Amino acid sequence: MRIQRRILQGLLLVCLATTFIAPEQIAIASTPASEQAQILLEEMTPEEKVGQLFLVTFSGTDVSTNSPIYQLIANYHIGGIIISRANGNILVEENAAENTWTLISELQKIEYYNSYRKQPEALITTPPTYIPLLIGLSQEGDNSSHTQILNGVSPIPSQMAIGATWDTGLAQQVGTTAGKELSILGVNLLLGPSLDVLEVPQPSEPNDLEVRTFGGDPYWVGKMGQAYIKGIHEGSQNRILTIGKYFPGLGSADRLPEEEIATVRKSLEQLQQIELAPFFAVTGDAPSPEATIDGLLTSHIRYQGLQGNIRSTTRPISLDPQAFNLLMELTPFGTWHEQGGLMISDSLGSQALRQFYDPTGNSFNARQVALDAFFAGNDILYLGNFADSNLPDTFTTIKNTLDFFAQKYEEDLTFAERVDESVLRILAKKLSLYNDFKLETVLAPQDGLAALEEKSQIAADVARQGATLISPSRSELNNNLPNPPTTNQRIIIITDSFEDEATGKPALEVNTLQESILRLYGPRSGLLITRANLTSYTYKDIIQLLDFPAESEAIGASLSQANWLIVAALNTTGDRPNSRAFHRLLSERQDLLQDVNVVVFAFNAPYYFGATDISKIDAYYGLYSNLPSFVDVAARLLFKEIPNPSGASPVSIPGIGYDLISATSPDPEQTFSIYLNEAPPTEEDIQGETHPDATPSFPVYNVGDVIDIQTSPILDHNGHPVPDGTPVQFVVVSAVSGTNYLPLVETKNGQAQTSFLVEQAENLQVYATSLPAESEILQISVANPGSVDGEVQIAPTASPTSTPTLTPTNTPEPQRVITTLPPLKPTGPSWPNWHVWGLSFLITTAFALIAYQTGAIFGQVRWGIRWGFSAFIGGMLTYSYLALELPGSELLTSSPSLLWNVILAVLVGSSIGWGIAILVRFLVTRSSKIDKSGD
Known part of the structure; x- marks a missing residue:
């Protein structure tokens, strides 16, 4: 008897402990940091x-x-x-x-x-x-x-x-x-x-x-x-x-x-x-x-x-x-x-x-x-x-x-x-x-x-990968400037060099780019250029030339003899009138720029030049930073050591019509892939043999299957994945049911996916559009259940229909929307949750009261209490087993009928608990009778 009582007491404690397993752990457990912070706070004075x-x-x-x-x-x-x-x-x-x-x-x-x-x-x-x-x-x-x-x-x-x-x-x-x-x-x-x-x-x-x-x-x-x-x-x-x-x-x-x-x-x-x-x-x-x-x-x-x-x-x-x-x-x-x-x-x-x-x-x-x-x-x-x-x-x-x-x-x-x-x-x-x-x-x-x-070289890596050819296109650049500067050509460099108030030094020294060119391509590095043919001026010098030409004849003469004019530009602002020096030179002294190769490097933002200014520039590059490593990359671009810079402007540039929204939209020149997440066997796999000259087969599904499809990364005009939220339209085409447009989905990490249910045997062609880009076409075969050797059974139609075109229009009118795949897990209430727990608790309690009342009716009040507790323990242990997702529980909790399954399981558990208690009473009574008969 004592052992039986202890077993019942132990089960009761376990039940009480597991009864209050929180279905949704809303409260955040106190972390050591928060606890320690609270202790510190209590020790502090108001000051x-x-x-x-x-x-x-x-x-x-x-x-x-x-x-x-x-x-x-x-x-x-x-x-x-x-x-x-x-x-x-x-x-x-x-x-x-x-x-x-x-x-x-x-x-x-x-x-x-x-x-x-x-x-x-x-x-x-x-x-x-x-x-x-x-x-x-x-x-x-x-x-x-x-x-x-x-x-x-x-x-x-x-x-x-x-x-x-x-x-x-x-x-x-x-x-x-x-x-x-x-x-x-x-x-x-x-x-x-x-x-x-x-x-x-x-x-x-x-x-x-x-x-x-x-x-x-x-x-x-x-x-x-x-x-x-x-x-x-x-x-x-x-x-x-x-x-x-x-x-x-x-x-x-x-x-x-x-x-x-x-x-x-x-x-x-x-x-x-x-x-x-x-x-x-x-x-x-x-x-x-x-x-x-x-x-x-x-x-x-x-x-x-x-x-x-x-x-x-x-x-x-x-x-x-x-x-x-x-x-x-x-x-x-x-x-x-x-x-x-x-x-x-x-x-x-x-x-x-x-x-x-x-x-x-x-x-x-x-x-x-x-x-x-x-x-x-x-x-x-x-x-x-x-x-x-x-x-x-x-x-x-x-x-x-x-x-x-x-x-x-x-x-x-x-x-x-x-x-x-x-x-x-x-x-x-x-x-x-x-x-x-x-x-x-x-x-x-x-x-x-x-x-x-030990200084990091990460700035140099960013400079090389971020360098951008803003204007013209690569093909036009090769026509405009087929060759880099040569030894006998004169190069004039104009630098927006001004003193920074905070540092007392210019962000770009007047000779920064010149010294970089000499270090990389001068007498000690192949003699592609000589110091005698390099001259550097500041924006202030150019303003002097424009405002007081008689006092700046030497600068004018130098410019008129130049073969190359290289500009190291920063920002343009009304607070610095000198920042507009190159703009003014382009508009006021075009005579000095005839037959001169004009190359501009933007060491700040790239949007300070208008369309007219850029039309007078042979090559315009964006560097976005004035650090020495970016100046070096500018020199390498000038001498075509970096022929195809891989960067792209992360902001719009009105002067060349570069709109960032358009640039990050899908590139129409691409044909992205579309594939099945978990493809079934192809017809060849089912038949167990292949023929070298046979037409490639496509996957075979059965009627009632759910097809899960996904795109490869969709790229924008710069060759990068499109932003999240880019709309993608999946289209399913068949000779039987026509063209069907699935609900619109959006990209995540450059890709989009969707699912649909096939309702009849037919051959399908699936593609996706993310305007203006389109995917390749995916072929899918759908067979009737029980068809032999993967044979596709096409549902008969009242009259022959022509195969619809696979080219979507810009504003498609849906003919029929295919049933969309429900989530892999049922869309019932989340599990575990307070709703199911509350009903389970009430039902178990009611069943326990019934068990107790039954014992009381037969004059067995003590056993009635035991029966009630046993029924309650059985029901709540069953709920806890399901809530903890122990082996086998998913058969009930993964069903759409989650609520009824759990309630039924709890009733069964309570019944088993009550039944065990009745069995214990029977064994105890029998043992007592045997003891008395022995006496």
Whole structure:
């Protein structure tokens, strides 16, 4: 009896445990990082908590105890710092990398040692509450003001140069290089990459993005962004947080966000199609954690008609709670944010925000701006150039703001809860970088600097693969310029060389291209060219020639004697009148260009020349970056060492009629393949023999089979897979049922697939169109079940019909839609789920009550209780067996009648449980009678 009772008790415990197996595990299990973050949060003071919300800037490299940045770290517990060349934190010098490592290390040490100082003396022997700083910068690539470290690290190409390769592998390699080297320096926050989509280039507008974007196609910007982010994470070994810019996108803005807040006329639906698509791709729709962005930088941009009302204009997204929440309610963003994604405001001290709050520029209430940005939904507030109009300096403004936030934390419970929510998210991210907050873990080791001596060659790979022949076509180029320059020909090089305000140096030196040509093709490299025949001028020299020809006769004479005119072009902007030097030369002094081979290399964006300008150019190439490796590739293109550059522009170029939407549409010159995912045997396989001269057979299906078909990768005009979402129409043609158009499907990773059910025996021809491209034709044979030797039985028709043509029209009128294949798994309720579980529980409970009531009716109350429990255990064990998908369970759960199958199985299980209990009672009663008869 005791053994039987223990068995029943054990079964009851198992049943109770398995009864509450959650059919849908909605709650996310607490991770060690989140648990540790919660512990840290509970130990922090209000001042320490609000300090974590702020990213600050400072001037110079002084971090002594009297410096403002020391005071902000030691006494105000700021959470992070952004360093830059503009603020003098990073100097343009040979040992810039080592100096940056030193600065970052010192900043982290200030926080660490002051965390001890903040402890009571009685606890000085215990580990302090040390929370590392986030120390970040932007490193967008190129020799530009958006790249902070120019010396001591591997050169990084611009994002547009990467986009021109159309190679996500190269994008990842660039990210890996940048992530590895920045991590060596101690950087743990990267403001990048930019995920803006340059849908329509605006070279004449002040908001011109230039080469600070991967391109103009949302799909490809997202793919490149995913790869770049994955590279940063892998290269840094997940020691750098990536922050995507500029959410929700600046591609359609007509103002620079630093100078004036732009207003964009777009609805939320339009934003989702273009601007938001790349941000979706790196947040909730990211393919892996490594490709997921850690945070988003919210831009100061307004939208008119965001919610459909064209008369309604939002405040800047970074300050508008309603507009901000509208975006964050979109599933990819909401899911990502709930899982720990950070929202960071753009610089709250920008000139644009100052004008927004007070167009006169006389008043700027800094702490109110910070409060507005925080209430809008930002987790971290970036206080760049943050100075209140009524306070003496930035340092005082930041202190005042921190004090204000700390006071409000103690007075306003709702505000305190909102702060705790953001700080918890920030702490979890910091823990994801280091696992534990030990100084030796946080500091980048000094011996790692030796790895920076070996520079990566990834920029050279990007330069070679991204180089683009913009105009003319390859065949026309061979006619226009059949041969490269020769030894006796004179070459004039004009370079857009101007001094960068941030570096004090030109992005392109006047003789950069000349020296590259001499190094590769000069006296020491085959003597294809001599120094005497090379002359270089700047754009400023050309302006001098055009405006004061009498004072520039030497330049005019040099140009008139040239055989080749090579132009190294950057951007064209109204802020630099000299940037239009070559445009003016083409229109004002065509006499100097007669019988001269004119070759232009665009080391910035490729859309600054109009159709008339390009018509006067013999060869126009896009390089997209001004790094030395790109200059070398330009020289190799000039001398035809690279005869067929493989890159393609990732943005539209109006001057040559290059439209990116058309370029990324299916190429009509291709005939893509179409095939069966799981083809059945062919007729020859069935017959077991082949004949050399026989016509190739095609697969044989039976009536009632489902045919699953798929295309090969569909390529665009540049030879790359078409973007996701490209529509594809599958068509099935037969002599019996005519032409049938399957439901339209869209591509995924360049391919499309669909399925259909065959309803009668016939020969089928299947093809697909993705206008204007078409596939090859697939032949399929359908036989009646039971036909011998694969013989195809064609259903008779009332009258003969001619075989319809296989060439689809542009606007086909469907004759009959073939039944579409249902999913491989039934489309019933998902399994397991609360609905089925609830019904199973109620039915099992009811059956158990019936079993109990039966025992009670016969005067066996105790056995009635046992019968009830046994029935309940049997039913719930059966449900648990099915829910855990143990062997054999799929026979019931994979059926369309899932609900009824489970209920029936639970009833059977309850019956078996009750039956076992009845059997036990019978055995116990019998044993008792035997014992009594023995007595």
